[in-house]
Amino acid sequence: MGMVMQMRLLLLVVVLFIGVVLEFNGVVCSSYTRPPVRKTIFVPHDDDDSNSPEQVHISQVGQDKMRISWITSSPSPAKVEYGPSPSANALSSTGTTSSYRYLLYESGEIHDVVIGPLQPNTVYYYRLGDPPSSKVYQLKTPPSQLPIKFAIAGDLGQTDWTKSTLEHVAKSNYDMLLLPGDLAYADTIQNLWDSYGRLVEPLASQRPWMVTQGNHEVEKIPVVHSSKFTAFNARWRMPFEESASDSNLYYSFDVAGGVHVIMLGSYTDFEAGSSQYQWLQGDLKKVDREKTPWVVVLIHAPWYNSNEAHQGEKESDDMKAAMEDLLYQARVDVVFAGHVHAYERFTRVYKDKADNCGPVHITIGDGGNREGLATNYIDPKPDISLFREASFGHGTLDMFNSSHALWSWHKNDNDEAVLSDSAWLTTLSSNPACKS
Incomplete structure (x- = not known):
């Protein structure tokens, strides 16, 4: 490749980066200071046969x-x-x-x-x-009835932190992994999608990985590439048709005969009357809590967040305003989010106040991305926030039966999985006070 062509490609990369920054206003240009980043790992195709799977x-x-x-x-x-x-x-x-x-x-x-x-x-x-x-x-394959064990990790990326997280997840003996957005952090550099696929293959080829999109999956560049989610939709096809959804960006599924999992899209339409809103409304109405006692929701941008990172974003605030009533009325048990590169667990909450019939909100955007941790929290800590820590890690959700589950969060700051937070959850379908 000639020098002129190399310079043109370099200029294109710079332009793409600027476009990403503008597209995700508030993601890169945020008010908090991230710690030093770790380099992105690039995993090459290591097979002698270039056409091998x-x-x-x-x-x-x-x-x-x-x-x-x-x-x-x-x-x-x-x-x-x-x-x-x-x-x-x-x-x-x-x-x-x-x-x-x-x-x-x-x-x-x-x-x-x-x-x-x-x-x-x-x-x-x-x-x-x-x-x-x-x-x-x-x-x-997952079990057909409870118990079941989920591993949950958001904002994975592909760094040394990611490697630690994946090693710890592999040792957790999980049945299914749930990922609330921001997978590869390719950010328009498409061969990083290939690298990410190779990095996670040892785990993702053995247990089902169910994912939803985050802001780093948008990859839209005004004028140059106007379509959103091109790589995500092509590479990570989810079973959206099974749940009567019309988009790979939001869908639902049942597992273990007692758990209904809903994946929502923070970066597609969500306002009242939108396709996603109407689909969610219909999906929640179909859930029979006698047969499916647990309802779990994943989003990317958290609705509850006491970290200084990502405050005031419409994907959080406007989506919460549009959809929180639907989740509350359906007695959703727990909502997992990513986006904020730290961990936080809230009490059961509704409309910013503790409510025994509201879902538990948990932010777990600490998988190991290249941008570093969000270390600054708002003081004083809100009463509804029960535990928060800026460390990389992953979580596990052991659903033992139709009424009880154990949530555990393991941090990996020292490249060792250290249990740092845990809580027993009881399903709202077993709470007489929350019966509609």
Whole structure:
């Protein structure tokens, strides 16, 4: 590549960065000072065969199926062979292949194949492509009834902090990971999406990862690239059709026979009368709390936040004003958010006051991104805020039965998972005072 072309590309990157800063006004240009950042890790494709499957991850589709997604460098069949033992891949499924362009970048071939029906709480082995790849992967399906264990981590990115978080999550023996937005921190540099896919593959290829979008997934550049969420929607396809949603940015699913999980989009339409609002309203009405006692919601921008970071943003304040009543009336049990790079747990709350029939709000945007921690909190601490700490880490939610769950937060400042906060939760569906 000539020097002139290199300079042009460098100028383009600078322009893109400025566009991102303007697009996310308040995200980069915020009033608090972040600590020094750790460098972004770039994970190359390490297989001798450049067309071998990579960036493998799985997600739940319905209650007895899994979507397996992966990327190859050149066209190849979207086929999965699978079975209950490494040598007996008697079953097979085929799917779809797609790709996308982003400025000068052209993605590899993105394959999506749904396999099943599958037995619950069972290990399956699978191979990808046709002819199948030599590598044998394995996954474990979630249980069909409680108990179930979720790992929860937001704002992951791909730094040394991220590596620690992923190592700790891997040791937690979780059934499913929930991620409330900001995955790769690619910020328009598309090969960072590829790097991220390789970084998380060891975990994401074995357990379902259910994700929603954050501000770093928007990747819209005025005039130059007007579409939002191009890479996110292409690479991380979620089962939105299963929940009658018309967008990959918000959807819901049932798991373990007792948990209804709702993923909302902080960076798409959410006002009263919008598509997302109407979908959420209808989705909540369908939940039978006798059969599905737990309702969990994930968003990116937190509705409750006593950190100085990200105060006064419409994605938090306006979305809360539009949707908080819906969640309260439906007796949602807990709301997880990201965005703020710190941890905070609130009491049950509604309209800024403690309310025994409101959801517990937990901010867990501390997975390990390149921007560093949000270390400054508002003083004095609000009474509704029960625990807060600016450390990287992850959480686990052990749902033992139809009434009790244990929430635990583990910090990893010293690259060790240290239990720092925990709380027992009881579902609102078991609280007679909250019956409508």
